[in-house]
Amino acid sequence: MPHTQLPFWLAEALAAEQPEPPTPLHGNHEVDVCIVGGGFTGLWCAIHLKQADPALRVLVLEKGLCGSGASGRNGGCLLTWSAKYLTLKRLFGEQQAAWLVRSSEQAVHEIAHFCKLHDIEAQLRVEGTCYTATSEAQCGLMEPVLQELKRTGLNQWQTIEESELASQSGSHVHLEGLYSPHAGSVQPALLVRGLLRVARELGVEVYEGSPMQRLDAGQPARVQTPEAIVRARKVVLALNSAMTAHFREFRRSIVLVSSDMVITEPAPAQLAAQQMNHGRSTVDGRTFVHYYRSTPDGRLMLGKGGNRFAFANRYLADFDRPSRYLAPLTLALRRFFPALQDVPIAASWCGASDRSVDGLPFFGHWREQPNIVYGLGYSGNGVAQSWMGGQVLAALVRDVVREEDKMWRDCALVSGPRGYFPPEPFRWLGAMVVRNAIRRKERAEDEGRPVPWYDKRLARLADAAGKADK
Template sequence: MAQSIRSWWLDDVLGREPAAPEPLRGDLRTDVCIVGGGFTGLWTALQIKQQAPSVDVTIVEKDICGGGASGRNGGFCMTWMSKATGVLPLAGGQEGVRLLRAAEDGVKAIGEFCRTHAIDADFRLDGWLWTATSAAQLDAWRSTVEVLDRHGLHPFEELSPREVQRRSGSRAHRAGVFEAGVATLHPAKLARGLARVAAQQGVRIHESTAMRALQRTPRPGVRTEHGTIRAETVVLALNAWAHELADFRRSILPIAPDAIITEPVPDLLESMGYRDGLAVSDSRLQVDYYRTTLDGRITLGKGGGMIPFAGRVGTRFDTPSPRTQEVQARLVALYPQLRDVPLAAAWRGPAARTGNGLPCFGRLADCAQIVYGHGYNGNGVGPSYTAARILASLALDLDDEWSNTPLVRRGTPGAFLPPEPVRWLGGQLVRAAVERKTGIEDSGGTPDRITARIASLAPGGLTPVSPASAGP
């Protein structure tokens, strides 16, 4: 098995591409400088070009476009419906419904964009099963379904346990709901495809070019190793690396989910009844999520993982996965038939959690011409399309529904993490409690009150942990 520092997805596409270009050398002037060439940066560049073709857009990316989470994720292209208990109270009824519908439309728009621009990203709109694999997880979706119902939205279909097991091919699932509007895709093919289309549309892309310093002047600047880029507006599309800036040290928690992928087993998947691009995940906080690939592999990711000390993100996510056996054990627990199937690769990557489980957008307090967007809490593949609408409106200084949506913070991002070293130590404690609680619940038990209380301090994952706390 390959222990990939990138991901199986990236290794799959990079073999067909020329090596990364030389870094940018010298100074540059541009209208909008986007730092970070993942889905957020790329969709924002494309959105700006669509709305204002004459605006000059430059992306600087320290690695290659898609080298971060965007080329390493599970390829679940989800809506925001599972986050309704956070989105609706935060945004308010009408605006919340608009955002949820926009994110739902965004998934379809991604598929459409791929078709229009010949991006062969294996896009399959086959839906998502949100399931329970232990008694403790039963009905985890109930409050979400109810709040959506109250707002006239009915994206989830309740299935019988037998039907959940039939569609997923796994008897481990005890119950579940199905959302038809979710797709799966090949994330690295999408990221590299978006970079190609962005370049064709005139976006200047400089890979191997890291931002070394941010100049917070009225006309902001991005200093790289070999020069400075001056812009009217800078967009920070940095995902977990935003944590390296003091502005976000206490508002996002970088974590490192791990993932595995098997060798192709199309006949076995067929015999299990798992035939399409259905996405499946359970309801634990350190969620297990998995799907098949077009060539008959199964890939499973696991939430959680390493928490860096004092904002030192750097290359800490660019290591082989240290949890391969643990993640594979989850796959075998779900599908005992896969016990002897060899893994093709294992990897990990950066993700960012926020206090309310929702992404946040805004302008830096000391420089309004620097805008940011991050904190997808493990659900950024689909929502980054909608995020780009928000970031494009902020970057173009538009006064519209996107720049005024309540997901855009006013002032300094809300701090939910304590300072170091309490933050790191507390993080270890909470993570251990989450793991202990999950283990007890998996074996049918009930965790003690202290474990449950400490585990409840974990920030939101797939769904916001505490709907009541959803606020800026």
């Protein structure tokens, strides 16, 4: 598989769309809002702004193609923050935690409604998710958060009966499971490209192949690309994992970590026999989770987070190549689905996830500039949450604050970074030590062996950030 090959989802989306080659931005421009980054967050922000005020001149700059970054190459699992309720409550208090959980569940259905309204064919299926245990050590891990969700009236999870677990999840590997209806799956690159089309129909100016080279604060702010200068009253930085390449102050607030995926050739008959011809996503109880789902054309996608960590948060060339973890991913897929042993792997790919210290995104004003805002740190859980991020950023730059904007402007995520990783080389060395301890711990658990105490202690260091990367 050549290194220049596009990630699977984007190649599929572009083959269906057949777009014209991108035209970079040229010349001098004056706009109301300049959004840097044409992924989920940037496009949702642009759409929210134009829907609220069609007269605004909104311009989006994208370095490559919309969908070429993390937004178009993730696993496409539409998940919520309900499983993170305890972390949300500890950080923000009960009221804000409940609002964020409900908003993340609402986001799943808002995205589905938007796609239906605007005829975006993104293979979106809101058919729920299964959170499962694949070893005895993972059993019961969700119980503390379930008890709190039940106490506060937020619980949407249902226990899957043992007799139904294999049919619900498609695999006999699972020992226990929970189901929530507020989730599903989507072809992420098709969704990005659909948002691009709708944004342009609303009057948003989107220029691909137009990387930001320089940002100068002021009123107006000044954004420079290789062939253009944009003066904007407001600027939104929606670069996610690329933020560290431009702004040193974010290099310790996130860590770039890979999520790696494989997908099979179409095998609809075999998937139907496994009862996998549906849109549910399944996530196991590992720290660096396995996640899988089917596609409408009968493929099976499986991914795993937490494989590569970037030293000094440099964007690794491996993030744009087929996964170097093809062999272990294929082994995991065959373990979950031995009946698919003879179905060939069609492709593998990789993407960079911007993990924050607490596993949640953060938003704020860049260098305290009132007219420049940013958002990043989705930590591998951002397909649905980027709809919320677009709402936050749109509310932060809107001139007239509507009543419905206040909850987004004032939400607890508008805090700037809530913690920092150690400086290099300690961050990278620490990440390697913890990652390898987690691998040894979970291998022992899979095999039913005792876990050494030091691996248990080291693995706990990853718990604060929650599960990675879907």
